[in-house]
Amino acid sequence: MIYMLTDLDKKIIARLQGELPLTLTPYADLARELGMAEEALLARLGEFKAQGVLRRLGAVLYHYRTGYSANGMCAWRVPPDRVEEAGQIMASFPQASHVYQRPVYPDWPYNLFTMLHGRTREELENVAREIAALTGIADYTILYSTREFKKASMRYF
Amino acid sequence: MKAEREGRLDPLEREILNLIQQDFPLDPRPFRALAEAAGCTENEALARVKALRERGIIRRLGGVFDSQKLGFAGTLVALQAAPEKLAQIAARVSALEGVTHNYQRDHAFNLWFTLTCPTPEELAKTLATIEGWPGVEKLRSLPALRLFKIGVNFQF
Incomplete structure (x- = not known):
């Protein structure tokens, strides 16, 4: 709407x-x-x-400065009939933000996305392992950002 | 360094961050409501939020809107750039108004960015334009099909 x-x-x-x-x-x-x-x-x-037009009114934090300096985009290959269940489990993790289902391509087979946050990469990767164990989804990849070119808030009008 | 940064948050600041990262009160006196929940005075709550803002721990206290409900069309783009062209392509991407996040990542798809446009047609046109830039080897548009969760609720 x-x-x-x-x-x-x-x-x-x-x-x-x-x-x-x-x-x-x-x-x-x-x-x-x-x-x-x-x-x-x-x-x-x-x-x-x-009405959901305003998703949230609140503080947008600079995570790095709060100690959560490890951020990784974790993409999961989930069978279509398990997307709903796996997505809900992933969303329940406080260390996971931005949990989305997205389309797949022959060269990009991962359909569920989570941004994972941790104080260290080790902590973050442990969260991914925990999610994998709970969901039974073993095929995943973590993409770390190596350079930030732009980070801004959207200006609509 | 990390521990030092974290160590600089005192218990009241942690409590305030836990509260306002979720929801800032829609109340004529929001800091009074926040203070009641955090167990401090109204002036103290305001002073702490100001200090957290000045230290850059709070990037912004404001609204996050649903672009689709505002009629906008958005997507996440996975782009494979020729390594020698990556920096140049990244700069051109960043210069686009509708791009809010643009990162190099350690993958064959080495550039990932979010793109939001006023209409689906403009989004498609912009994607086609980017695809034609020299050095763009592959471009995959990954619009959200289903949202399970947005935002982060860290426990401080």
Whole structure:
């Protein structure tokens, strides 16, 4: 479902792709900036959240600085009839973020993706082994990033 | 070094991070709500969040939106670049507005990036353009078919 947005909605979203003011009353300050009432802003944000347009309002962390310095993209080759079950198990791991099913190609047979996080690569690889044991999916590969070219937040409007 | 970095988070900061990485209160006085949950004063909660932001542990306190629900089309791209062209291709990819994450990875598919465009047509067009760049040997578009989980909830 594509959500129909008003111009004011787009302004709210554009503003929230940036940062909330770090004040005791961030919503009142933001509402003033946008030329609307605080109650109306809070109500709209509540609706965005309920409808899933706003996935999350919260802190985006710089993981490296919190001690989780090992990050790997772990891709799994899961039989189609086991995707649902395996995906749920993977999602239940706190060390796994971004669990997605994606299409396969002859030269890319892995259909489930998890980003794994650990304090060290060893810790991360132990998580992968744990997931493999719990799901019974033994065919997986971990791709580490060797260079970050870009990391930004999406600007929609 | 890692232990040192972690060591710099005190128990209150850990508690605050655990709370606000999931959800920042939709409340006229969000830091008061946060303080109640974390067991500190409102001013203290605000000061800690500000300090965590200044130290770069919090990258941003804001919204994460669902691009599909906003009508946008996105994908994850696995690209195989000729090694001698990789840096150049990576720079061209990074220059695209809809690219938010772009990494070199240790695999035959050596460049991985996310691409989001206002319409599926624009996404297809952009992918076709990239595929034609010199040094691009393979390009595989891997759009999400099913989302099981997004975001991280670390325990600090």
